[in-house]
């Protein structure tokens with residue numbers, strides 16, 4: 001990137017649009033620059049699914065969780081319709097966007113007891129639902145199933161699987177504090193780092209889970225290819241991500257509660273996630289779409305201009321649940337999440353009988 005373009009990106013464009021990048025500035029994939037408005041290094045990328053460099057701006061989004069300054073561009077690839085943030089913070093710059101009070105790392109220890117109780121209850125229900133949705137495809141997971149949970153956070157899913165199914169779980173997370181707590185409290189082995197860094201053995205897991213994780217990955221394809229390498233023949237991968245193509249994602253646009261920029265960098269639809277899996281050697285077995293109680297309420301609050309970062313947490317989350325109540329009878333028509341289960345595709349000449357008939 002030229003010095004002139006760099007100056008444009010960090011001065012006029014920032015001041016006028018609140019965005020890291022004025023449209024007049026042409027950046028090539030891989031270019032990095034410093035955004036004074038955001039106070040961070042940012043990087044331009046090509047499409048994270050097909051690699052094309054042909055995108056259109058959908059809208060600008062902001063960090064409503066922590067209220068950091070600046071807006072980000074949410075773009076759509078004109079080749080494959082993948083949606084992603086571009087440009088986005090570089091990997092080192094992303095670290096500050098994940099403080100220990102981010103939702104997947106906190107248990108609201110220092111908050112009101114009601115919030116702590118509701119959050120723990122929600123996490124337990126969520127873990128039960130995830131096990132149920134995975135077993136719709138895999139059948140009941142037998143004792144001793146080897147499970148790797150990528151982006152395990154506080155380990156609710158691994159604990160549930162260990163307690164209810166006696167699985168042999170391993171977690172991976174980038175947050176050192178959360179890794180230490182989970183190791184100490186549960187005895188579950190937890191690796192610190194990213195999946196591509198830790199170097200798991202090939203064909204070593206029956207089940208790999210990535211729940212509310214892949215949308216955070218700057219480059220999801222290498223992660224899925226690594227999953228393909230470490231999964232056993234006949235094993236399964238279960239991926240849960242927000243679905244931007246559902247009604248809430250379409251209706252609320254930049255105010256949809258799952259925008260969560262710049263922690264969410266990729267916004268999947270069933271089509272783009274299926275394309276990613278199939279082009280990485282997987283066969284998709286299930287796409288289960290669903291909604292949550294707070295989906296509509298949280299998005300409505302944001303559309304009315306109320307921000308999580310500017311409100312007491314207990315009040316905001318209670319209001320979002322109350323506002324969501326009238327939509328409960330219609331939630332099956334308002335999906336904005338999906339659980340996709342897939343398994344490695346066997347080459348025709350290598351076709352093997354299933355390792356275990358779990359259906």
Ligand SMILES: [Zn+2]
Nearest residue numbers: 047050077080
């Ligand atoms: Zn693309």
